Amino acid sequence: MATIGESSGFVKFFRRERRCGDFVFATAMLAFSLFLVVSFPSQTATARGTAWAAQPTLWPAIGVFGMAAFAALNLLSSVLSPRVPGRWQELRVWLGFLEYAGWFLLYVLLVPQLGYLPMSILIAVALTWRSGYRSLPMTLVAVLAGVGIVVLFKAGLRVNVPGGAVYDLLPAGLRNIFIVYF
Amino acid sequence: MDYLLPALDLLLQPAVLVALLVGSVGGVVIGAIPGVGPAVAIAILLPTTFVFEPLVGLSLLLGIYGSSMYGGAIPAILMNTPGTAVNALTTYDGFPLTQKGEAQRALGLAYSASFFGAIVSIVCLVVLMPVLTKVAPMFGSREIFLAALFGIIIMILSHRGQVFSAAMMTCFGILLNTVGMEPINYTQRFTFGQSWLSSGVNLVVVVLGLFALSQAFLLLSGTDKHVEPQKVSGSVFGAMREVWQHKRVAGVSSGLGVGIGIVPGVGEFVSQFLAYSYALKTSKTPDQFGNGSPEGLIASEAANNSVPAAALIPLLALGVPGESLTAMMLAVFYVHNVVPGPQLLTERMDFVIALYIALLVLNVFALAFLLVSTKALIRVISVPNRILGMLVLMLSFVGVYSLRNSITDCLIATAFGVFGAILKRLNVPIVPIILGMVLGGIMEAKFRSAMTRIQSPLDFLDRPISAILVVAILAVLAASLRSALKRNGADAD
Numbered sequence: 001m002a003t004i005g006e007s008s009g010f011v012k013f014f015r016r017e018r019r020c021g022d023f024v025f026a027t028a029m030l031a032f033s034l035f036l037v038v039s040f041p042s043q044t045a046t047a048r049g050t051a052w053a054a055q056p057t058l059w060p061a062i063g064v065f066g067m068a069a070f071a072a073l074n075l076l077s078s079v080l081s082p083r084v085p086g087r088w089q090e091l092r093v094w095l096g097f098l099e100y101a102g103w104f105l106l107y108v109l110l111v112p113q114l115g116y117l118p119m120s121i122l123i124a125v126a127l128t129w130r131s132g133y134r135s136l137p138m139t140l141v142a143v144l145a146g147v148g149i150v151v152l153f154k155a156g157l158r159v160n161v162p163g164g165a166v167y168d169l170l171p172a173g174l175r176n177i178f179i180v181y182f
Numbered sequence: 183m184d185y186l187l188p189a190l191d192l193l194l195q196p197a198v199l200v201a202l203l204v205g206s207v208g209g210v211v212i213g214a215i216p217g218v219g220p221a222v223a224i225a226i227l228l229p230t231t232f233v234f235e236p237l238v239g240l241s242l243l244l245g246i247y248g249s250s251m252y253g254g255a256i257p258a259i260l261m262n263t264p265g266t267a268v269n270a271l272t273t274y275d276g277f278p279l280t281q282k283g284e285a286q287r288a289l290g291l292a293y294s295a296s297f298f299g300a301i302v303s304i305v306c307l308v309v310l311m312p313v314l315t316k317v318a319p320m321f322g323s324r325e326i327f328l329a330a331l332f333g334i335i336i337m338i339l340s341h342r343g344q345v346f347s348a349a350m351m352t353c354f355g356i357l358l359n360t361v362g363m364e365p366i367n368y369t370q371r372f373t374f375g376q377s378w379l380s381s382g383v384n385l386v387v388v389v390l391g392l393f394a395l396s397q398a399f400l401l402l403s404g405t406d407k408h409v410e411p412q413k414v415s416g417s418v419f420g421a422m423r424e425v426w427q428h429k430r431v432a433g434v435s436s437g438l439g440v441g442i443g444i445v446p447g448v449g450e451f452v453s454q455f456l457a458y459s460y461a462l463k464t465s466k467t468p469d470q471f472g473n474g475s476p477e478g479l480i481a482s483e484a485a486n487n488s489v490p491a492a493a494l495i496p497l498l499a500l501g502v503p504g505e506s507l508t509a510m511m512l513a514v515f516y517v518h519n520v521v522p523g524p525q526l527l528t529e530r531m532d533f534v535i536a537l538y539i540a541l542l543v544l545n546v547f548a549l550a551f552l553l554v555s556t557k558a559l560i561r562v563i564s565v566p567n568r569i570l571g572m573l574v575l576m577l578s579f580v581g582v583y584s585l586r587n588s589i590t591d592c593l594i595a596t597a598f599g600v601f602g603a604i605l606k607r608l609n610v611p612i613v614p615i616i617l618g619m620v621l622g623g624i625m626e627a628k629f630r631s632a633m634t635r636i637q638s639p640l641d642f643l644d645r646p647i648s649a650i651l652v653v654a655i656l657a658v659l660a661a662s663l664r665s666a667l668k669r670n671g672a673d674a675d
Contacts, residue, residue, distance in 0.1 A: 025608055029350060036357070039374075045370070050367065054630045054633065056364040057371075059626045060371050062353070063354070063357025063359075066353035067350055070346050074347050096403045097399040100571075101395075103575070108579065108589060127571075131571075158233070159230055160585075162587060
């Protein structure tokens with residue numbers, strides 16, 4: 001049969017291995033691409049008297065329209081490929097990433113207040129406990145990991161992490177040491 | 183010889199040697215831990231290296247890149263779990279050897295085959311250097327544009343079964359690179375009126391999100407699988423001598439690694455699959471493949487370890503990175519205003535030779551470290567995934583925050599971290615985003631410059647190298663389409 005059936009060449013050309021959540025992702029990417037396509041006229045501007053090859057719109061156009069075209073093909077490929085059940089379970093896993101994104105942002109926001117060393121120890125211990133490792137040896141490992149990372153990067157490699165506001169409460173000599181090394 | 187002494191002078195600085203030692207030892211350890219990998223480590227360390235001299239920073243990153251595959255062989259052989267993705271084929275023959283009680287033989291074969299591959303590739307590059315210095319200056323804007331385009335096309339096509347998603351991600355990367363103020367006409371592109379988008383999307387922030395933070399989120403939200411590694415006793419030296427009995431397989435596999443490593447966008451996976459297929463086809467004992475064949479193990483390890491040196495060629499000679507790790511290294515060059523490309527080969531050959539000697543030295547460091555530390559590394563392998571996730575998350579903070587102390591950067595990296603974790607769950611390739619960003623920028627600049635001297639598209643064919651590249655691009659596209667239609671036809675039959 002020449003129609004688009006299970007065994008037609010068209011279907012087989014697009015078929016691929018897909019995982020749970022593939023359809024949701026493919027749809028979201030196409031929607032995002034279409035949003036960018038619609039935004040294209042308002043988010044770019046052509047330059048008068050400039051050749052087409054040097055137009056500031058050329059490469060965003062390649063990116064946006066290419067993305068939309070391949071996102072459509074990817075969605076078509078997803079629809080034509082055998083479905084694997086478990087979409088909602090997979091979405092819950094994706095939402096689970098947001099919890100750890102939150103932990104990371106909390107770390108980022110509190111370092112300038114509480115200082116790099118105290119916050120690193122706190123986050124290491126908190127995440128170790130959150131992961132289910134609540135024994136004393138594992139807590140000590142977490143503390144050592146926090147201290148080790150700070151000593152290696154701030155005291156050793158002098159990476160650019162500012163001292164915490166809380167260090168201002170320390171006596172002058174100790175405050176300088178903490179600001180520079182911890 | 184004229185450049186050797188200045189190169190040694192550059193290399194023998196204490197800071198460079200320390201960076202090499204730390205990089206190669208760190209690379210082995212990182213490679214040995216499943217779930218981390220060199221991309222995560224390089225992404226985290228990238229901003230840290232900006233404060234160093236270019237050779238110091240590059241030595242550190244090269245150390246990690248070049249030695250991680252040595253370490254990755256350990257869990258592949260002892261636990262049937264590849265330490266880095268490119269050690270996947272090592273499990274085919276490495277783990278069966280372990281099950282037969284020959285773990286130390288398998289480790290010895292892997293270490294020596296890796297070392298063999300690395301040395302062969304470095305020797306090849308030194309021999310090729312005079313040719314490169316003659317060919318590289320023949321690359322003008324249109325040739326570099328075509329080389330970058332060729333790299334992008336090859337990279338997309340190499341994702342068999344995921345070509346549409348790889349192409350979509352490449353276009354996304356090209357778009358990300360254009361966000362912000364356009365540098366020639368000063369127009370805003372996709373900033374949505376947000377001032378923080380005017381300066382563009384920082385490559386390092388995206389890299390840290392996609393590679394490091396995404397891995398932290400995946401490790402933390404996953405479960406800990408405890409795999410008991412096999413015990414190793416005895417010496418690996420006997421097995422290391424065994425590689426010489428299979429020097430044909432080791433030599434051809436290394437050659438394949440060099441040849442394929444030079445082509446942008448392909449890398450270790452293709453080279454080791456080709457090497458493994460070659461070893462299988464030419465073996466007198468093909469039935470042993472997959473059941474503990476020393477030839478299979480040698481082929482995969484020699485091929486994948488000969489790629490890093492070769493992958494530096496398009497980066498150094500043309501400024502075109504072939505894969506994500508060399509794309510990250512390009513950032514180190516740019517930060518220090520060292521522009522890789524034809525000029526680097528003609529004007530800073532001492533620097534280039536120093537990098538190759540650094541590659542040689544790091545391989546010696548990595549091998550020496552492995553010979554004394556394998557038993558200790560087996561303990562490191564057993565660190566629970568969620569503890570690793572906690573460490574990667576904390577290290578990612580160093581990478582992102584130390585860049586500019588910007589909370590906006592951290593928010594962008596977090597968003598890309600969540601996006602990267604979803605991509606990894608779905609097995610959608612991440613590397614095309616990074617290569618799209620890097621190669622997209624190169625293509626935009628070179629295309630604009632090339633088109634000022636071009637009257638018609640046929641002018642792309644009036645110079646020998648650009649003509650070769652155009653023919654190569656068309657040939658690759660035609661071959662890929664033909665292969666897809668043939669496969670499709672065979673399936674339909």
